[in-house]
Amino acid sequence: MELTQHEARIIGVLLEKELTTPEQYPLSLNSLTSGSNQKSSRDPVLNLSESDVQNTIDSLAKKRLISDQSGFGSRVVKYKHRFCNTEFSDLQLNPAQLAIICLLLLRGPQTPGELRTRSNRLHEFSDVSEVEHALVELARRETPLVALLAKEPGKREARYCQLFTPMNANTESSALLPVDTVKPSHSQQELSDKVAKLETDLSELKLLVQQLLAK
Numbered sequence: 001m002e003l004t005q006h007e008a009r010i011i012g013v014l015l016e017k018e019l020t021t022p023e024q025y026p027l028s029l030n031s032l033t034s035g036s037n038q039k040s041s042r043d044p045v046l047n048l049s050e051s052d053v054q055n056t057i058d059s060l061a062k063k064r065l066i067s068d069q070s071g072f073g074s075r076v077v078k079y080k081h082r083f084c085n086t087e088f089s090d091l092q093l094n095p096a097q098l099a100i101i102c103l104l105l106l107r108g109p110q111t112p113g114e115l116r117t118r119s120n121r122l123h124e125f126s127d128v129s130e131v132e133h134a135l136v137e138l139a140r141r142e143t144p145l146v147a148l149l150a151k152e153p154g155k156r157e158a159r160y161c162q163l164f165t166p167m168n169a170n171t172e173s174s175a176l177l178p179v180d181t182v183k184p185s186h187s188q189q190e191l192s193d194k195v196a197k198l199e200t201d202l203s204e205l206k207l208l209v210q211q212l213l214a215k
Helices: 005-020 029-036 050-062 095-107 112-118 128-139 188-214
Strands: 066-069 078-081 146-148 160-162
Touching: 005 029, 005 050, 005 066, 005 078, 005 095, 029 050, 050 066, 095 112, 095 128, 095 146, 095 160, 112 128, 128 146
Parallel strands: none
Antiparallel strands: 066 078, 146 160
8 A cells, every 4th residue: 555645644634533533524625625734743734725635535536545425415525534444444453553653644754752742632552662562563564564764863762654655855864674673662571571570579578568567
């Protein structure tokens, strides 16, 4: 599945609004245009005309990634995505993965910390390691959906990018790292082992306290 920049923006807007304002979804051409040109939560900021958006919708429809829907007696045509998690799509994402893909489509490459901070309306991540775990799952799929970019000079964290759109000039300057280098801060097994050890230590401490009280 390959998307142009404009197609990625339209799909990102549909995913975002479906999650954050379900009462307004599907979206009209006017709503899609406004959502695509938002000054906040978008990178880069675009200035698409309704004609630009309609042409992009037509392109996505040919790829079977979008469909139109209008209510009974309604003159306004509204659009919904068939990008993922529908009966028409082979792509199935869990809520954490969906939030990450949505943010990457709308805002370009980001660090795990940025993704966690910006995802509060889409999905509640408990910590950055949960974001990293979801990124690893996306990067290690049979067809990878995200990739880790080489750390930029002067930056503390590396960024992740989505792989639906061709690499642009900015992304090309940062080589994609092999999937094997994508590792979360803590694996699920490591976290389970730590919890188990803490429970054991707590049980031993309780027993010791009981013994001291008995004396």
